[in-house]
Amino acid sequence: MKNKLLFRKMIENRGRIFLLILTLCFSIISGQSGPDFTIIADKAIQKLYQNPDDCISYTQGLLVSDQDVEDRIVLQNIISQAFAMKGDYMQSVNSFSQKENPDQNQDISYFMRVFEDYNLADQYQNLGLYNQSKQIITHLLSDQTLLKSNDPKLRITTAKLYQLQALNLGISRDYSNALENLNKSDQYIDNDNEENKIIKTENKIFRSSYLMKQNKLEEYKKIIENVISELEKQKNQPFLLSLAYENLSRFYFLQQDYKTSVQKLELGLSLIQDLPFNNIKIKIYESLSRTYFALHDDIKYHQYNKYYNDLRSKTDSSTKEGIRYIVKLVETNQNKTLEFEKQNYLKSFWTSTFIFSVIVIGLLIYFLVIKNKNKDLKKQFDFFERQNSQQKQMVHPITDLAKSTETERNSNKISKEKEEEILQKLEEFEQSDRYLNKNMSLSMLSAQMEVNTKYLSEVINNNKEKNFNGYINKLRINHIVQLLKTDPTFLNYKVSYLAEYSGFSSHSAFTTVFKSVTGISPNAYIQEISKSKVS
Template identity: 70%
Template sequence: MDFTRIIQKNTENKLFTHQLIHNSRRFLLFILIFSAHLMNGQSGPDFTILADKAFLKLYQNSDECISYTQGILVSDQNTEHKMVLQNIISQALAMKGDYVQSVNIFAQHEDADPKTGISYFMQVFGGYNLADQYQNLGLYNQSKKIISHLLSDQRLLKSNDPALRITTAKLYQLQALNSGINRDYITALQNLDKSNRYLSDHNEENAIIKIENRTFRSSYLLKQNKFSDYKILINRVISDLESQKNKPFLLGLAYENLSQYYFLKQDYEAAIEKLETALGLIENLPFNNLKIKIYESLSKNYYAVHNDEKYNQYNKLHNDLKAKTDLNSKEGIRYLVKLVETNQNKNIEFQNYMHVRSFWYLILILSVIVLGLLTYFLIIKSKNRDLKKQFDFFEKQISQKPQQLIVNKTSVTKDPGSTKISREKEDEILQKLEEFEKSDAYLNKNMSLSQLSSQLEINTKYLSEVINNREKNFNGYINKLRINHIVQLLREDSAFRNYKVSYLAEYSGFSSHSAFTTVFKSVTGMSPNAYIQEISKTQTA
């Protein structure tokens, strides 16, 4: 009997032990599942919060933003997260004027392993990132082309994914800036409206993009001379930013924006006050691109009030910093061009699929245009005309649109030894040149044939040949656009007639006073000072 009880007791103990082990396993499994669920649930919001903080630091201090974001980047192996963080670092470097490193950071995510696959978000965000790089480097046509392609996808426009919606808002904002560069302010404002539709009050990034959109909107209203609407909007932006006190870049940008209004109103003292306030906000911060704008505006305003000491001080600061960033920008363009060189070369080939137009019709048109061009240059080069006749001719010349000075689709003077380019290809190049001449990009001191070729996505040899058929060389083409631009300003804005010739040379993109004077005389038939005297007489007559 005792033996039976012992067996029964052992059996009960074994059952109890088995049940205890089973329950323990179930509890452990529950803990593991709960922990995994908790970790997964927190990983998304944690990154969103960290990335949002990094984006805020972008407008507080570029160097701190880079250090902070790199710290996140080291510990986060998520491919999508890395792409977003690299874009923030790239933007911070661009705001410093370090375009080479900005492109370098961009290139790192381009080297991601394609075998791991790429999500739709990465495709869209990668396109946005490239468009952003192009715009930072002044290659606006490439930026515009990429954005137009991305925004043609209904999947993107109809998506409710917060990450895709904020990216769409950024794309529309970039496109607005591209339109603004081309002075298409109506389209620019429409794109800002579309950008705002994709924004929410979800986080700091959404709020910052809203502020940027309002600032850009005010700038375009000012350029349209809608002063009342402009003042209301820019003052609200400044009031909101001053109450937050944590976005010095945006507040400095807004004050620089407001100074332009007072400059147009010729209230130079008020403009200087706003600019000094803007500079005080960022003077010790690495926002070099904004500093360049502020230095330039300060030099213009101090020149207008005849404060030579301050003018020289800020003009030197502007020239030194601008030269440094321009050099870096040029290197950045070369670097970026090398990254896409292979694909670009594949796209540049002969396109002989169009029908050839009537030979005799072409000869007739060419003969008329050639005759017109010969007459035109003979008049310009004539040294036997008195100064009044030269002035009358040039005034008639500049009364036409500047864009029509060089490019004319029907004007062709081919060199018999040149490469054969189809009429259709030539028309395509001429159309792109027309669009280029509508912008102020030719005022860039570093504008070169290779840079223009990259910007317009045209084979350098073809572009050179088309330009040389109309001008002696590329430099002659660019310089004529610059002179025509500065002449237009001298005629329309009396303030420019009070500026020194050295400032006019700097403003119009010439490397020296003497070079500007030589080219100006070759185009207009008179020196800059003589022209200013004549135009002043005409305006007061």
């Protein structure tokens, strides 16, 4: 009996060991999933803020082994963000576009649909298409299902949506609403993983910046110094710490403490000097050139000004390519959607036609067999033939609609409502400082406003009494004139720097336009302002 019990226990133990081995093998074969994927994706996010190149290599390695469609979309987005932080916006859009077969989108989860829309809004924001980004985010944040969800993945995505909207509002100088969106973003950060910590820190930096622009300097300084203190203790966040130092340098610049401003900028630059964070390097180079100019250090001014111009030209070129690429990408996706809907319509149409034909034939047989009245049969046959003809004509409204749309598109007359809409968008544009962008063109502005280039040109010509170039140049001159009146620092700058700051391609072009707008040369104007300040 004892031998039998012992033998049975051995069999049971072997069975348990066998099941354990099977479970382990299944886990290995299945690859990373569930919480494990969350952990490795969080590690990729951490690398994103430490070194974009390392992040790309690490994440591409994960893509090779992970076959889950939704996991791959998340990883592809991280790679796209890494290229954006490098200032390579063309490659960022390219990585964003490398998704799985669109046909599989029918089966993706609610989270993934929200996540993909957030990614598109993020791409638009990176490329300076702020209105398009705002529209997507506004639509997403109107969904109560998203706002009330307790799913950690949806909550962190909601936090990022509010943060992105705050950045869009900050661009248009709506600082109160920007701060409100940052507060809402914080409400959705409730985990202790790296991504949540990073977003929380970014929100503090952005919040301090908007407080400074509202002249709430005590609140600003308390927040930014606290952020810097926390980041210095971590010693593994070069991007965030560099961003915080660049932010603090602006405070000292406004206080005209240029030496301390330079010190903070040089400290921030030293953290990322050998790292490919080109987007923040551009900010630091520009700030250093401006601050050294205020210190009358021409050598350092020209040095950093050259660094800024070279890197800015490179990223501007990438931005233009990125805009062209994403516009083409969105158009292609829309065409695919229309084609899919057309196929569904045709399929539905032919199914309805088949069913209708069967009914017609059945009714014909019924009248032939039961009634056997040729006269009535002919009447019924004519009736159903007319019905069939009407069904076949259902396809024509689509063609007619397309022709109507094409006719409207080709119409040279712009409606009053459309004109008012464009004027409203121009007013918002004038409240921002986007016209200072050297690359601002009619096509770029029309893309940002999502209006027809021809309509935009017509509205500017009719309502601003200038062509596009004259309109932009007048905005730039008015902006620099206001700065010369209100900020004494600008009175010390050379005309060449003022020209560059206000978006002109050359000193001579700036001088010519300045005189045409004000009736006086820049140098003479500066002298007049300086005299009035003294008196």
